[in-house]
Amino acid sequence: MSDPIYDERYARPGLYWGSKPTGLARDLVRIARSLPRRPRTLVDLGSGEGRDAIYFGRQGYRVLGVDISSVGVRKAEQRASRLGVNARFLVGDIRTYRLRAPVDVVFSSGVLNNLPRRIRAARFEHFKTSTVPGGINAMNADVPKPYIPPSTTNPHASPFRSGELLGYYGDWQILDSGQVEFVSHSGGVPHRKAMDVVIARRPEANA
Numbered sequence: 001m002s003d004p005i006y007d008e009r010y011a012r013p014g015l016y017w018g019s020k021p022t023g024l025a026r027d028l029v030r031i032a033r034s035l036p037r038r039p040r041t042l043v044d045l046g047s048g049e050g051r052d053a054i055y056f057g058r059q060g061y062r063v064l065g066v067d068i069s070s071v072g073v074r075k076a077e078q079r080a081s082r083l084g085v086n087a088r089f090l091v092g093d094i095r096t097y098r099l100r101a102p103v104d105v106v107f108s109s110g111v112l113n114n115l116p117r118r119i120r121a122a123r124f125e126h127f128k129t130s131t132v133p134g135g136i137n138a139m140n141a142d143v144p145k146p147y148i149p150p151s152t153t154n155p156h157a158s159p160f161r162s163g164e165l166l167g168y169y170g171d172w173q174i175l176d177s178g179q180v181e182f183v184s185h186s187g188g189v190p191h192r193k194a195m196d197v198v199i200a201r202r203p204e205a206n207a
C-alpha cells in the first residue's frame with residue numbers, strides 16, 4: 001500500500017512537515033490534562049513522518065500511527081527509534097482501516113479530506129465507536145472558502161462542507177471547535193487554506 005505523492009515527498013532528505021507538532025496535537029495534549037481521567041492510548045490516523053505521534057509518545061501516550069505511505073511509516077519508525085520514543089507505526093488506509101480495540105483518543109490532522117464523501121458517515125461512526133466512553137476525538141479537515149482559490153495537489157482529496165466535521169459529533173461533548181486559516185507550504189507553493197477543527201469527548205457510559 002502506498003501513495004506516490006507522499007512517498008516521493010517523504011523519500012526526500014529531512015522532514016517534509018518539519019519536526020514540530022501540529023497546533024491540533026498541542027491543543028489536544030493541553031485539553032486532555034484538564035480531564036478527570038487522563039487519556040493514555042492514542043491512534044494517529046495519517047501520521048505521515050510521525051511528528052505528532054512522536055510528540056504524543058514523549059507526553060506519555062501509548063501511540064499507534066497509521067499512514068498509507070510506507071515510506072512515511074518507515075521514516076517515522078526510524079525517527080522514533082533514534083529518539084528513543086515509544087511509538088508504533090503501521091501502513092493502513094483510513095478508508096478501510098479498522099481499529100482492533102477501543103482507544104482513549106482517535107486523532108487525525110491534515111488527512112480526513114482523503115475520505116470520499118459516500119463513506120464519511122460510516123468511517124466517523126467507526127472512529128467514534130472505537131473510542132472508549134469518556135475518550136476523545138481530535139480532528140481537522142480542509143474546507144473551501146469563496147475568497148481562497150482552490151489549490152490542492154492531492155487528486156484524492158475532497159473538501160468538507162463548512163461545519164460538516166462538527167456535525168459528526170452532535171451527540172458528543174464539544175471541548176473545542178472552530179475554523180483556522182493559515183498558509184500551507186505543501187507542494188512547494190505557499191497557499192492559503194481554511195480548516196475546521198473539532199476536539200470532542202464521548203459521553204461516559206452512565207451519563
Ligand SMILES: C[S@@+](CC[C@H](N)C(=O)[O-])C[C@H]1O[C@@H](n2cnc3c(N)ncnc32)[C@H](O)[C@@H]1O
Pocket residue numbers: 003006017022045046047048049050051052066067068069072092093094095108109110111114
Ligand atoms: C498533509 S499530510 C499530514 C501528515 C501528518 N498528519 C502531519 O501533520 O504531519 C497527509 C497524510 O495523509 C496520508 N494519507 C493520505 N491518504 C491516506 C489514506 N487513505 N489512508 C491513510 N493515510 C493517508 C498521507 O500519506 C500523508 O502522510
